[in-house]
Amino acid sequence: MKICVSASSGSLDANVDSRFGRCPYFVIVDSETMEFNAISNDSTNAAHGAGIQAAQTVVNMGANVVITGNVGPNAFNVLSASGIKIVIGASGSINEAIEKFKSGQLKEVTNPTVGGHFGMGKGMGRGR
Numbered sequence: 001m002k003i004c005v006s007a008s009s010g011s012l013d014a015n016v017d018s019r020f021g022r023c024p025y026f027v028i029v030d031s032e033t034m035e036f037n038a039i040s041n042d043s044t045n046a047a048h049g050a051g052i053q054a055a056q057t058v059v060n061m062g063a064n065v066v067i068t069g070n071v072g073p074n075a076f077n078v079l080s081a082s083g084i085k086i087v088i089g090a091s092g093s094i095n096e097a098i099e100k101f102k103s104g105q106l107k108e109v110t111n112p113t114v115g116g117h118f119g120m121g122k123g124m125g126r127g128r
Helices: 050-060 073-081 094-102
Strands: 002-007 025-030 036-040 065-067 085-087
Touching: 002 094, 025 050, 025 094, 050 073, 065 094, 073 085
Parallel strands: 002 065, 065 085
Antiparallel strands: 002 025, 025 036
């Protein structure tokens, strides 16, 4: 299984970045072998639509699961429509987050209003 983790840098020891759309890197990890590939997130500095652009990048990489801190509703919709499982609320190192996911401590969210904050603005994804 290919797991994509929003990351602060391009290694397995990097911390999970809480921002999906504006994280500096995506680290794609093979859950069986723990081999990984780090990809710079080109949508980090986008004026608008960073989450959607980031989600499309992840879709194009063939990820099965995304592990992150928070994800906005637009990115959530793109990922969900592509059949990618979304796990939010992750923190710590990428290694730790993947182990927590594999052991069932981190769960997939299926509704963009359940499981935590979506978006980084004051409205927290609720249009306020």
